[in-house]
Amino acid sequence: MLAFWHEKWNVSVVKVAILTTQSEDKGSKTAALANVVELRPTTILTTESVRSTSDKRTYLAEDEVELLKAAPMSRDRTMIMVAYTHGLRATELVNLRCNQINFNTGRIAIKRPKGSEDGEHVLRGREIRALKALKRSQPIGSQFVFLNYQGAPMTRQAFDKMLRAAGAKAGIPDMHAHLLRHGCGYRLVNMGLDTLSLAAYLGHANVQNTKRYARVNAERFAGLWQD
Numbered sequence: 001m002l003a004f005w006h007e008k009w010n011v012s013v014v015k016v017a018i019l020t021t022q023s024e025d026k027g028s029k030t031a032a033l034a035n036v037v038e039l040r041p042t043t044i045l046t047t048e049s050v051r052s053t054s055d056k057r058t059y060l061a062e063d064e065v066e067l068l069k070a071a072p073m074s075r076d077r078t079m080i081m082v083a084y085t086h087g088l089r090a091t092e093l094v095n096l097r098c099n100q101i102n103f104n105t106g107r108i109a110i111k112r113p114k115g116s117e118d119g120e121h122v123l124r125g126r127e128i129r130a131l132k133a134l135k136r137s138q139p140i141g142s143q144f145v146f147l148n149y150q151g152a153p154m155t156r157q158a159f160d161k162m163l164r165a166a167g168a169k170a171g172i173p174d175m176h177a178h179l180l181r182h183g184c185g186y187r188l189v190n191m192g193l194d195t196l197s198l199a200a201y202l203g204h205a206n207v208q209n210t211k212r213y214a215r216v217n218a219e220r221f222a223g224l225w226q227d
Contacts (some may be wrong), residue, residue: 059182
């Protein structure tokens with residue numbers, strides 16, 4: 001069982017201007033100022049890790065998730081929080097059943113799809129409060145945690161539609177569910193979580209799939225060498 005989340009985590013944004021080099025003639029090069037992009041301080045500045053303004057984003061930072069959680073419905077806010085905190089795929093989220101949540105122990109059983117590893121995560125206090133409030137608002141005997149207006153289980157398509165609307169309101173274009181999962185992975189590795197533990201948390205059966213999150217905060221390397 002893994003517990004890494006704190007109730008509050010502040011993220012600042014650093015704007016970095018990137019210089020690119022272009023070849024015009026043989027032996028001549030001209031430096032041109034490229035787009036100014038937002039760089040999270042939890043990311044090493046490399047060719048791979050810089051998110052260009054012309055590229056589609058691959059993950060969400062903590063402050064961006066907080067903007068999404070301004071969604072008007074408590075159900076939607078809870079879905080975003082649970083998906084991000086536990087690195088859930090959209091299908092795993094909408095298929096979440098009430099019997100997977102144990103309020104007495106504060107645990108959630110994560111059921112991953114075929115080819116991934118199931119797990120058990122710790123629920124944060126804010127999650128427990130939100131999930132309990134959601135359960136009180138639902139019909140007695142509901143088997144699924146997240147229901148639509150008709151009382152049927154939420155679908156992946158409905159969740160994606162809600163996320164796109166929340167993203168548009170928050171100024172986050174091209175919003176989709178997997179950005180939350182990747183944001184979870186980058187956030188945890190930059191907190192110091194080792195690769196094997198992160199693989200277990202995200203349900204990766206093959207640790208090679210976890211190496212994409214290895215672009216970490218350079219501060220983790222401070223003190224490795226002494227003068």
